[in-house]
Amino acid sequence: MRFIDEVRVRVTAGDGGHGAIAFRREKYVPFGGPAGGDGGRGGSVIFEGDEGMSTLLDLTYSRLVKADKGNNGAGKDMNGRGGSDKIIRVPVGTQVFNEKNNELFGDITEHKQHLVVAHGGNGGLGNIHFATSVDRAPRKASPGTPGEVRELRLELKVLADVGLLGFPNTGKSTFVSAVSAARPKIADYPFTTLIPKLGMVSVGGGHAGGGANFVVADIPGLIRGASDGAGLGHRFLKHVERSRVLLHLVTLAHEEDREPLGDYRALREELERFDPALAERPELVVLSQGDRTDVREAHASLAADFQEEEGITLGMISAVTGEGIPELLEALARIVHEADPQNEEEEPGESTAPDESLEDSATDTR
Numbered sequence: 001m002r003f004i005d006e007v008r009v010r011v012t013a014g015d016g017g018h019g020a021i022a023f024r025r026e027k028y029v030p031f032g033g034p035a036g037g038d039g040g041r042g043g044s045v046i047f048e049g050d051e052g053m054s055t056l057l058d059l060t061y062s063r064l065v066k067a068d069k070g071n072n073g074a075g076k077d078m079n080g081r082g083g084s085d086k087i088i089r090v091p092v093g094t095q096v097f098n099e100k101n102n103e104l105f106g107d108i109t110e111h112k113q114h115l116v117v118a119h120g121g122n123g124g125l126g127n128i129h130f131a132t133s134v135d136r137a138p139r140k141a142s143p144g145t146p147g148e149v150r151e152l153r154l155e156l157k158v159l160a161d162v163g164l165l166g167f168p169n170t171g172k173s174t175f176v177s178a179v180s181a182a183r184p185k186i187a188d189y190p191f192t193t194l195i196p197k198l199g200m201v202s203v204g205g206g207h208a209g210g211g212a213n214f215v216v217a218d219i220p221g222l223i224r225g226a227s228d229g230a231g232l233g234h235r236f237l238k239h240v241e242r243s244r245v246l247l248h249l250v251t252l253a254h255e256e257d258r259e260p261l262g263d264y265r266a267l268r269e270e271l272e273r274f275d276p277a278l279a280e281r282p283e284l285v286v287l288s289q290g291d292r293t294d295v296r297e298a299h300a301s302l303a304a305d306f307q308e309e310e311g312i313t314l315g316m317i318s319a320v321t322g323e324g325i326p327e328l329l330e331a332l333a334r335i336v337h338e339a340d341p342q343n344e345e346e347e348p349g350e351s352t353a354p355d356e357s358l359e360d361s362a363t364d365t366r
Contacts, residue, residue, distance in 0.1 A: 002058045004154065005064075006154065007059045008099060009154065010064050010151045011150050012064070012333070013067050013118035013119055013120040013121065013147030014067040015120075016039050016042045017140075018271050019125040019129075019143050020037050020126045021140070022034070022126070023035055023075075034138055035128060037074050037128075038073045038075075038123050039072050039127045040083060041083065043070075043120045044086070044120045046087045048088065049110055049112060049114075050093075053090065056154055064116060065088060069083050071083075071149075080125070082255045083346060090108060092111055092113075093108070095108075095185075098152065099152055105152065109159065118148040118149065120148075121148075124142040127140055158195075159242055161216070161243065162217065162245045163246050164176065164217060166267070169253070170250060174320070175249065175317070179325060182261065190296070201216055209277065237275075240331075244340065245281065247283070247285075250314075261309065282301075282335050284331060286303060286315040286324070287314055288317055
């Protein structure tokens with residue numbers, strides 16, 4: 001399935017039905033009063049969050065979305081039937097913008113959440129509402145009002161607790177595959193991952209076992225200049241915005257102009273240029289591919305450089321052998337818990353002090 005994270009669409013709500021002009025026509029009632037019914041309300045256009053969807057692909061085939069009109073009123077005080085609402089399912093994490101002024105119209109962050117993007121028109125009033133003591137047989141009714149019409153832009157930003165960052169070929173997809181049930185494409189060449197992938201990670205048995213669950217997003221490999229739109233920079237950087245914690249993966253590269261500390265600084269610069277608030281998120285930095293001999297031998301000196309120049313404790317992991325993975329996941333779970341606004345007030349007796357066993361993992365939370 002193609003991953004589409006931005007689409008433009010025109011939505012048109014249904015017009016309200018017209019009120020009717022009618023009179024009673026009954027035997028032995030020579031001067032029947034007004035009996036015109038009201039018009040039905042037009043249907044609205046509604047976006048509904050669906051956690052089972054991961055792309056806006058469906059809307060690329062239906063750029064025009066229309067709800068049903070309301071039926072007109074009829075005689076014998078019969079009101080017209082209201083038009084059916086048009087409900088469009090969209091992925092959770094979809095933001096809706098008004099295309100004309102670029103204002104955020106709404107943000108769909110929960111499953112089954114409804115967002116009315118165009119209200120249907122009101123039905124007109126039948127002539128029964130216009131009867132007075134002076135005019136007992138009014139030949140007057142009101143028309144229905146038109147439904148709202150909007151030009152919208154939908155942007156999908158993945159919802160994840162942990163945003164996984166790193167240059168191409170730093171082992172991000174391998175990491176996600178090792179710690180979750182997600183199976184992203186893995187290969188030894190740049191830009192293997194071309195769309196964000198989500199993986200659910202369970203630590204300590206998950207909720208049932210008293211542990212924790214969190215979602216990791218494998219953000220496609222970024223390059224220098226991503227904040228200016230180089231490569232697919234803007235398209236992917238926006239998916240980091242909702243992450244509570246950033247996990248940077250660095251490793252020894254085969255390119256002459258690449259080294260771990262420089263890669264980390266380059267990514268930090270791209271994040272700050274794209275959105276300064278991202279630079280303030282809690283973050284962990286680890287050296288990946290620790291099963292490689294050259295990586296293991298370089299870890300000590302690299303860790304000293306990161307500590308001296310950036311004040312960061314550089315951990316080391318191997319998604320292949322599992323080395324360092326349990327400690328890293330525990331650290332991530334703790335930081336995700338602390339970054340959740342709902343957990344700001346701890347229950348009496350609870351402690352959020354880090355476990356001493358995590359001291360060897362990457363724990364920079366600037």
